[in-house]
Amino acid sequence: MAHQSTHETVDARRIEVIAPNFKRRLSGVTTTIVQLVPAQRADGLEIAALGPGLPRHLPKLRYRDLWRLRRPPQARAQRVWHARRNTEMVGGLVLRDVLRMPLKLVFTSASQRHHQPFSRWLISRMDYVVSTSRKTAGYLERPSTVILHGIDLARFRPPGEKFAAKRAVGLDPNRKIVGCFGRVRRQKGTDLFVSALVEPLRANPDWIAIVAGRTTEKHTGYAAELRARIEGEGLSDRILFVGEHTDIERWYQALDLFIAPQRWEGFGLTPLEAMASGVPVIATNVGAFPELIIEGKTGIVLPDLEPSTMQEAASRLMKDDGMRAAMSSAALAHVAAHFSVAREVAELRAVYDAVSPPAETRAGNAP
Template identity: 30%
Template sequence: MTDPAAAYPADRAQRPAPGSDAGAPLVVHVVDRLGVGGMENGLVNIINGTDPARVRHAVVCLRAAGAFQARLTRCDVPVIVLGKKDGKDPAAYLRLWRLLRRLRPDVVHTRNLPAVDMVVPGRLCGATVVVHGEHGRDAVEEDGANRRYNRLRRTVSPLVDGYVAVSRDIQRWMTGTVGLPAAKVRHICNGVDSRRFRPRSDSGAAERGPLPAPAGFAGPDQVVFGTVGRMQTVKDQVTLARAFCRAVEAMPDGRRRLRLALIGDGPLLEECRAVLAEAGLADLAWTPGARNDVPALLQGLDVFVLPSRTEGICNTILEAMGSGLPVLATDVGGNPELVTPGETGLLVPPSDPDALAGAMVRYAGDAALCRRQGAAGRAQVLERFALDVMVESYLRTYEALLAARRRPRRGGRSAVSAAGEAGTP
């Protein structure tokens, strides 16, 4: 295949040379792909929200680009596909090193398990700073206790100047279970665009809009529960489908009152459809697959549900809160950092359809509770989870780590400690 380093970037000759003094510092983000997901959503938001006079960006996708590439609004941000093969591909390290040598980044920022070993070419390419971020764990290490993966993280740790954890739960796992130096690990919570994700009314609580579902799917007398996301094992939408069936059975008028929207695509979609069909409730559910109109879809729900088995910091929870929805989520990962039980939503144990069904019945019988919690969630987003706060936290972290690496260290302080002293939020 063509070496991506050789192909980059003849059409960008007018831009300042990457890493040169003529332009702002260049941050090269190394990810597995730019598919649909919370990590990818956060990365796109950081890039789109950055002043290019302050920090420039480039994205290297190890295996493929993906749908979220189209969400980048900055035309000066290259997205380069390395073409890494599935499984072992030793040549990918050399290709990435060559590419980074050509890009001359100031900062290399790798993300999640698929890119953790890429800190090696990131360090060897001559970048001033190497950062690694953990945004959550997938099915291959759901409990975070995989010895081989955690040993890999510890092995490359001396090459990393700073770590970013998106939740306090992830931060505790990185410093505790994995055993990374606490002084290197910084917590930066995700943020949400509260102008894009907002209620239809000015009350702060959701006023349900129309869903592009079949005619008659949900009228004013129905309560629409819904979720949005990749339909994969860790997201566990099958438990939500089962809980919906039990909630319908538990309410005398459940078939008339309750509706379910399962929005997203993936391996669990057909299993969810089968669960609903077996219960004779397929006509009460809308399963459209992947959609690109999420803000409007959230405005078409009454209650947002997240049945995940594990989470970092869920962007979709923040988007639902920004849309004025109460959030019914599992008590895992970073979810308790976002959802205040009884105030902005409810938390239930993971993989427990009975507990989930009971909470759904409670919401279905209390419209005032939905409005009150939805308005409180919107207020929380405006106060604590603004998008510009997240972007500023990342930019200050990059700037402070660069400054710490470029000046003599005193008393063996880590670069992340120096970053904290420099005023990173």
């Protein structure tokens, strides 16, 4: 059997936008690129990723094809280099300012802290800056366009029937389920979730809790301590660690309530994924969470990181079926109206067109 190419073949001369990914390990930035690039290509944009750690189905530009970028694509006066990390901004500057390639540099910032001098200098050299939230924009020293992430609403959607959805992932279909999804580590607040759920689970015997996510070697001790605490509380059969899953959308469909307990987050897609699945959300006040959730309507944004505060919110929603049902309906409508990946794709295309107008636009403006 002939060997097949590991990535979709792209013609470098046609590429209008390059999405560099200079980090081999999976991260939120990588996830964003993996989700967006296929949707952008489906929208008719000639875009390709560049770098390691990318799945096979993604259209990818090879490093050895970079010399072809000396000439602009047919569709635009300059290609757009869309960086999301410092290293990628550096790469774009080398290509544009040292090798004199016809590039426009766009940077998306998700950071919610004051930038170091080198980062500020890099950002100052960009042609256009995008922020992933209003909070992020507040940390920048130059104007930016806020474009909130969207999600694939065809993938994340409510189940046809909740009982069957629970049974499909091997959970008790007669139990109500509260979940926390993400890597098991202190930053993600897994311990806050466990602490907050001890008393509500005792008071509500028809509920169980699940933690879905990977535990890396560095955090195995942390996870072991959590399991020991759960066993000490007599809740080993009520708080379950179910591991990492590539079909995580099926696990959202099994939930009745979702908690995002992070101590820190750059953006955070999990509340959107839960709400798109018809699940109300309790979330800490970090990342973009306050900009994703309508307080009291699609979920609850907690004012602090105290386990007792999370516990009170969880108790309230676990006991009130009517409130959860109302929040579920509101969450579905809210995400459908404002957080589709199609909306994000359209807003990014507007950025690319502003920084490097398409050929037909330039022709139309010619005297």
